Amino acid sequence: MKVIFDTDPGIDDAMALLYLSKLPEIDLLGITTVVGNADIATTTRNALFLRQQFGLSAPVVRGAGKTLDGVDKAEPVIVHGVNGLGEIEIPDVDEAGLHADEASQFIIDMVRAHPGEVTIIAVGRMTNLALALRAEPAVAQLAKQVIIMGGAFGYEGRSGNITPAAEANIHGDPVAADEIFAADWPVAVVGLDVTHDIILDTDYLAALSNEVGENGELLRQMCDHYARFYKEIMGLSGVVGHDLLAVTYALRPEWFETRRGPVLVVRDGVAVGQTIQMPETRKGGHPDWAARPAQTICTRVDAEKVLAHFRETV
Ligand code: BDR
Numbered sequence: 617m618k619v620i621f622d623t624d625p626g627i628d629d630a631m632a633l634l635y636l637s638k639l640p641e642i643d644l645l646g647i648t649t650v651v652g653n654a655d656i657a658t659t660t661r662n663a664l665f666l667r668q669q670f671g672l673s674a675p676v677v678r679g680a681g682k683t684l685d686g687v688d689k690a691e692p693v694i695v696h697g698v699n700g701l702g703e704i705e706i707p708d709v710d711e712a713g714l715h716a717d718e719a720s721q722f723i724i725d726m727v728r729a730h731p732g733e734v735t736i737i738a739v740g741r742m743t744n745l746a747l748a749l750r751a752e753p754a755v756a757q758l759a760k761q762v763i764i765m766g767g768a769f770g771y772e773g774r775s776g777n778i779t780p781a782a783e784a785n786i787h788g789d790p791v792a793a794d795e796i797f798a799a800d801w802p803v804a805v806v807g808l809d810v811t812h813d814i815i816l817d818t819d820y821l822a823a824l825s826n827e828v829g830e831n832g833e834l835l836r837q838m839c840d841h842y843a844r845f846y847k848e849i850m851g852l853s854g855v856v857g858h859d860l861l862a863v864t865y866a867l868r869p870e871w872f873e874t875r876r877g878p879v880l881v882v883r884d885g886v887a888v889g890q891t892i893q894m895p896e897t898r899k900g901g902h903p904d905w906a907a908r909p910a911q912t913i914c915t916r917v918d919a920e921k922v923l924a925h926f927r928e929t930v
Pocket residue numbers: 626627628629653695739740765777783784785858859
């Protein structure tokens with residue numbers, strides 16, 4: 617499976633990248649970066665560090681530092697730390713791994729080079745994808761599928777994390793996300809409805825450190841910081857592995873329950889960033905829904921299988 621990994625590393629982004637790097641089925645074409653868990657210089661530096669650390673050959677491609685509307689604000693540092701990776705020590709990175717192009721152009725070039733073959737796994741804001749679509753609408757026909765970590769649709773009682781209505785990746789650039797859902801390509805969404813079932817607790821993280829070696833220990837160290845956030849905000853003893861679940865979906869969609877129907881993102885107002893799906897079976901509704909293709913959202917997941925698979929794989 618040819619994959620572009622669009623990311624804002626980010627601790628759970630690092631988990632997802634390690635997972636991808638260990639899966640023999642995956643042919644990683646590139647790691648495109650976006651502002652989100654930190655500013656674009658930091659997420660790009662982190663991607664270069666992780667590429668080096670995980671021994672990857674795919675290039676890092678710097679992407680959008682601002683939303684489509686020109687806002688250049690990153691998420692609060694309380695979640696992933698000032699350096700975006702839980703304040704672990706990050707050595708100097710090898711800039712040779714940085715591609716000369718910009719992420720949206722790279723996405724266009726890759727889907728043109730491999731028509732019908734490229735899966736885009738997007739675990740940050742969707743700005744790079746939206747820029748690619750705006751510049752070349754045929755990207756929607758050329759890509760195989762898009763798998764997104766983002767949104768919250770109210771399943772399992774889940775609401776937003778950045779506001780009661782919105783999840784961070786969607787809230788960070790709601791217009792971009794809305795354009796992705798409106799386009800005629802297969803989009804699958806792994807939102808908070810399912811990612812909040814993927815809890816890596818202290819024992820699990822200790823096992824990663826013991827069984828996986830250097831990179832397992834690195835994840836455990838990053839998670840010290842991440843765990844403090846989850847403890848304070850949610851009373852959890854562990855961390856949520858949001859982004860790794862998008863990788864699982866790419867390989868094992870049968871572990872998820874899903875619902876099909878067009879999806880809208882609230883673009884402004886108090887509920888900005890909220891994701892709403894109209895079931896495919898329901899007729900009528902606002903014409904904005906009727907004009908859109910059905911997309912797939914995940915409503916439940918077999919978390920035990922996912923956690924076991926991640927651990928075995930990495
Ligand atoms: C998403 O926001 C970021 O903090 C995480 O990396 C994940 O992609 C969860 O809402």
